[in-house]
Amino acid sequence: MDLETLTHKSGEWLKGQGPESDIVISSRIRLARNLAQYPFLSRADDRVRVEIEESLGQKLIDLPLKKPLSYFKVHTLENIDRQLLVERQLISRELSDNHGSRGVVLSDEENVSIMVNEEDHLRMQVIHSGLALDECWNEIDRIDDLIESEVTYAFSQQLGYLTACPTNVGTGIRVSVMLHLPALVVTKEIQKVFQALHKISLAVRGLYGEGSQAMGDFYQISNQVTLGKTEEQLIQQVKEVVPRIIFYERQARTALVKDNREGLHDQISRAYGILKNAQTISSEETMHLLSSVRMGINLGLIDDLEIPTVNELFIHTQPAHLQKIKGTPLESGERNVARASYLRQRLSGRHPGEVN
Amino acid sequence: MDLETLTHKSGEWLKGQGPESDIVISSRIRLARNLAQYPFLSRADDRVRVEIEESLGQKLIDLPLKKPLSYFKVHTLENIDRQLLVERQLISRELSDNHGSRGVVLSDEENVSIMVNEEDHLRMQVIHSGLALDECWNEIDRIDDLIESEVTYAFSQQLGYLTACPTNVGTGIRVSVMLHLPALVVTKEIQKVFQALHKISLAVRGLYGEGSQAMGDFYQISNQVTLGKTEEQLIQQVKEVVPRIIFYERQARTALVKDNREGLHDQISRAYGILKNAQTISSEETMHLLSSVRMGINLGLIDDLEIPTVNELFIHTQPAHLQKIKGTPLESGERNVARASYLRQRLSGRHPGEVN
Numbered sequence: 168m169d170l171e172t173l174t175h176k177s178g179e180w181l182k183g184q185g186p187e188s189d190i191v192i193s194s195r196i197r198l199a200r201n202l203a204q205y206p207f208l209s210r211a212d213d214r215v216r217v218e219i220e221e222s223l224g225q226k227l228i229d230l231p232l233k234k235p236l237s238y239f240k241v242h243t244l245e246n247i248d249r250q251l252l253v254e255r256q257l258i259s260r261e262l263s264d265n266h267g268s269r270g271v272v273l274s275d276e277e278n279v280s281i282m283v284n285e286e287d288h289l290r291m292q293v294i295h296s297g298l299a300l301d302e303c304w305n306e307i308d309r310i311d312d313l314i315e316s317e318v319t320y321a322f323s324q325q326l327g328y329l330t331a332c333p334t335n336v337g338t339g340i341r342v343s344v345m346l347h348l349p350a351l352v353v354t355k356e357i358q359k360v361f362q363a364l365h366k367i368s369l370a371v372r373g374l375y376g377e378g379s380q381a382m383g384d385f386y387q388i389s390n391q392v393t394l395g396k397t398e399e400q401l402i403q404q405v406k407e408v409v410p411r412i413i414f415y416e417r418q419a420r421t422a423l424v425k426d427n428r429e430g431l432h433d434q435i436s437r438a439y440g441i442l443k444n445a446q447t448i449s450s451e452e453t454m455h456l457l458s459s460v461r462m463g464i465n466l467g468l469i470d471d472l473e474i475p476t477v478n479e480l481f482i483h484t485q486p487a488h489l490q491k492i493k494g495t496p497l498e499s500g501e502r503n504v505a506r507a508s509y510l511r512q513r514l515s516g517r518h519p520g521e522v523n
Numbered sequence: 524m525d526l527e528t529l530t531h532k533s534g535e536w537l538k539g540q541g542p543e544s545d546i547v548i549s550s551r552i553r554l555a556r557n558l559a560q561y562p563f564l565s566r567a568d569d570r571v572r573v574e575i576e577e578s579l580g581q582k583l584i585d586l587p588l589k590k591p592l593s594y595f596k597v598h599t600l601e602n603i604d605r606q607l608l609v610e611r612q613l614i615s616r617e618l619s620d621n622h623g624s625r626g627v628v629l630s631d632e633e634n635v636s637i638m639v640n641e642e643d644h645l646r647m648q649v650i651h652s653g654l655a656l657d658e659c660w661n662e663i664d665r666i667d668d669l670i671e672s673e674v675t676y677a678f679s680q681q682l683g684y685l686t687a688c689p690t691n692v693g694t695g696i697r698v699s700v701m702l703h704l705p706a707l708v709v710t711k712e713i714q715k716v717f718q719a720l721h722k723i724s725l726a727v728r729g730l731y732g733e734g735s736q737a738m739g740d741f742y743q744i745s746n747q748v749t750l751g752k753t754e755e756q757l758i759q760q761v762k763e764v765v766p767r768i769i770f771y772e773r774q775a776r777t778a779l780v781k782d783n784r785e786g787l788h789d790q791i792s793r794a795y796g797i798l799k800n801a802q803t804i805s806s807e808e809t810m811h812l813l814s815s816v817r818m819g820i821n822l823g824l825i826d827d828l829e830i831p832t833v834n835e836l837f838i839h840t841q842p843a844h845l846q847k848i849k850g851t852p853l854e855s856g857e858r859n860v861a862r863a864s865y866l867r868q869r870l871s872g873r874h875p876g877e878v879n
Contacts, residue, residue: 429860433802444796446789504785 168237168275170248174491177482178255178277178294183474185297189465190413192345192385192478196303196402197292198311199330199339201321207331208284213267216284220268223283226317227272232310234274241269247496250487256294261285279310286331287339289314298409300342300402308398327394337394342405345374346412349384349462350419357386360412368392369408374481383454383481388412424466435463439472443514447503453484453510472514480513524593524631526604530847533838534611534633534650539830541653545821546769548701548741548834551612552659552758553648554667555686555695557677563687564640569623572640576624579639582673583628588666590630597625603852606843612650617641635666642687643695645670654765656698656758664754683750693750698761701730702768705740705818706775713742716768724748725764730837739810739837744768776822791819795828799870803859809840809866828870836869 180193205211205219220240228238241249241262249263258271262285269284282290291314293307321329327337335341351357361371372387388409390401423431438459442448461477463469482488489505490497497505536549561567561575576596584594597605597618605619614627618641625640638646647670649663677685683693691697707713717727728743744765746757779787794815798804817833819825838844845861846853853861 429803433804433863436800436802437797440796440800441793444792444799446792447785448789507789 168235168273170239170244170251171491173255174251174488177475177479178257180256180278180294180296181475181478181482182296183478185295185299187410187413188297188474190347190416191298191409192347193294193296194299194303195292195294195341195343195345196300196307197290197341197343198307199287199328199335199341200289200291200311200314201329201331202288203319203321205288208286208288209331216267216269219288220270220283223289223318224270224272226314227281227283230272230310230313232274232279232313234276234279236272236274236279238270238272241265241271242267247487247490251491254482254485254487258282259285259290262290279306281310281314287335298344300344300406304398304402334391335393338396338398338401340393340398340401341389342402343387343389344405344409346386346388346409346416347384347458347461348386348412348416349458350423351416352384353423354419356415356419360415364388364408367404367408369405382451384458385481420462420466431466432463432468435459435466435468439463439469439514442510444511445507447500448507448510449503450484450486450506453506454481457481457484476513480510483513484509524591524629526595526600526607527847529611530607530844533831533835534613536612536634536650536652537831537834537838538652539834541651541655543765543769544653544830546703546772547654547765548703549650549652550655550659551648551650551697551699551701552656552663553646553697553699554663555643555684555691555697556645556647556667556670557685557687558644559675559677561644564642564644565687572623572625575644576626576639579645579674580626580628582670583637583639586628586666586669588630588635588669590632590635592628592630592635594626594628597621597627598623603843603846607847610838610841610843614638615641615646618646635662637666637670643691654700656700656762660754660758690747691749694752694754694757696749696754696757697745698758699743699745700761700765702742702744702765702772703740703814703817704742704768704772705814706779707772708740709779710775712771712775716771720744720764723760723764725761738807740814741837776818780822787822788819788824791815791822791824795819795825795870798866800867801863803856804863804866805859806840806842806862809862810837813837813840832869836866839869840865 201207202219205215208216224238228236230236241258252258252271253260253263255277257273257277257280259282262269262271262282265284267284271283272281273279278294280292291307291310293303295302323329328339330336330339348357351360364371368391370389370391374382374385388405390405392401438456442456442460457477457480460469460472461474464472464474464477484506486502489502489509492509493505557563558575561571564572580594584592586592597614608614608627609616609619611633613629613633613636615638618625618627618638621640623640627639628637629635634650636648647663647666649659651658679685684695686692686695704713707716720727724747726745726747730738730741744761746761748757794812798812798816813833813836816825816828817830820828820830820833839848840862842858845858845865848865849861
């Protein structure tokens with residue numbers, strides 16, 4: 168796997184398959200782990216960071232997984248390549264922006280990502296398309312066991328796994344599901360959903376995690392508690408709440424169609440028309456319009472476009488992807504032109520290489 | 524010629540040919556005449572109106588013109604058909620809405636229209652594509668002579684031709700040119716043009732004449748004075764001013780391209796995209812977007828659409844045309860849906876009959 172190839176393809180988790188994939192983009196579980204023999208990173212000097220990165224990097228690449236793995240020394244990557252990995256949700260913004268020796272192991276299908284020297288020594292994630300938390304859990308649990316057979320984790324009998332930030336202590340698990348909720352946004356019912364989720368200690372974030380805006384009507388629902396419950400209990404809580412949100416979103420979609428099918432169809436078709444014709448377009452407007460189009464496909468109002476293409480466009484129209492696709496650094500205004508050009512090419516059914 | 528055929532074709536004057544046709548849609552000259560032997564219509568009872576209509580109708584249809592003529596008794600037409608003729612600029616709203624016996628003679632190419640019992644006994648017009656006032660004048664002058672050889676016009680040695688409204692007395696001529704001035708509208712310089720025209724006693728009206736709004740950035744420039752000058756002098760005045768307006772519009776277009784080619788191209792492409800994709804669209808928005816698209820073609824920013832198609836769409840998306848095309852009466856909301864459907868069909872390059 169190399170980053171140039173990555174630019175033009177898309178991860179398995181964007182395939183738009185799996186249960187409830189009209190609403191559930193992806194399911195993701197990550198575990199935070201630290202090595203007993205080293206201090207937390209906030210107390211580790213550069214030499215220790217190098218030691219952790221080098222020893223863990225070698226061990227991770229040799230993990231006996233069925234999938235081929237690649238290792239990237241993140242500190243040696245160009246800015247644009249780090250940003251590319253962030254846009255693909257393969258590394259966190261924190262790992263990208265950190266200093267010092269750090270790395271990431273990726274599976275070719277992009278389902279597995281294991282970060283070294285992020286906030287913790289190890290942050291491993293498994294991501295799958297659709298509502299597939301059990302699949303994620305089985306896979307990440309196995310990876311965790313494989314790694315644990317090679318290293319000694321920082322672990323307390325009383326607290327569980329020890330992590331750099333107290334909010335992760337215990338299981339070190341974050342169970343999250345990325346939902347596409349355009350109808351709840353349009354009908355302004357989304358706030359009620361947020362309030363209900365906060366009451367049961369579930370967090371709501373945007374497409375790019377903590378602090379990111381909910382662009383394109385994407386919302387990540389995840390657990391906030393990591394201590395005092397088992398991994399299975401924490402997964403179960405998310406598994407129980409997601410079908411209810413799906414139900415509300417479907418209900419809102421049905422109501423939108425029933426109340427004003429024509430107006431909805433018009434809004435969706437116009438969004439599609441603008442994406443196919445604009446000559447310059449911001450990332451924000453692109454996400455907004457793609458969100459309408461995605462709902463339109465799911466409602467059967469657009470029939471010449473497929474969900475995986477739209478899912479991919481959300482990622483490929485991000486700044487780093489655009490610059491990698493064009494093969495040159497672009498200022499914001501140039502990116503808006505490149506984004507519009509790329510959208511026209513992709514949505515006209517032509518391959519981006521065919522026209523400029 | 525019958526009105527069903529008329530619905531699906533368009534007049535010669537929409538062909539987008541002739542000098543300066545990027546900006547000058549059409550040139551038109553009309554003459555107002557009355558018969559000496561009858562009172563003005565404001566003083567004519569129903570019996571007299573019938574007599575005028577029947578005798579003039581017969582004489583007009585027999586005129587030895589090279590073009591085939593058709594005669595319609597306007598008072599026998601359905602509302603929708605009268606409106607169709609108004610939308611095509613073949614009859615005035617006044618003739619459509621009048622009471623009593625009245626008619627219109629039309630040439631197959633729609634260049635010639637002679638109304639009977641409008642405000643005057645006779646209102647004849649010749650219209651041509653592009654800046655072609657001499658052509659209009661030669662043709663209408665000949666028609667006027669031919670009619671005068673059959674009837675006696677109300678004429679005063681001192682005043683000239685006598686007309687029902689004093690504003691037409693003398694020559695009874697209205698010389699008008701329909702201009703498409705989107706760049707002057709965008710740059711807000713259009714007001715200056717209006718002020719200059721008013722100073723030299725030229726009138727500015729919208730697409731459908733007196734009292735109509737300037738939809739789609741179309742403006743009719745015409746003489747207001749009819750007395751004390753010859754027809755040639757009145758034509759000359761319009762002929763002299765139009766090139767100056769054309770110059771200002773071209774200058775404004777060049778400035779728009781120079782200042783922000785990308786933004787202009789974007790706006791035009793989005794307009795085109797909305798027209799090709801909307802599911803419901805008002806007449807006003809249609810005119811506005813078609814105006815952008817028309818300018819885009821002339822600036823070489825749209826290359827898969829031709830001016831005559833756009834010119835025709837301005838007319839064919841009007842209410843009566845839509846209802847004739849659909850073959851059924853439509854309420855305003857239904858017309859917006861039918862209009863969007865018709866635009867999608869025409870702009871996708873498919874014939875309107877092929878899909879619904």
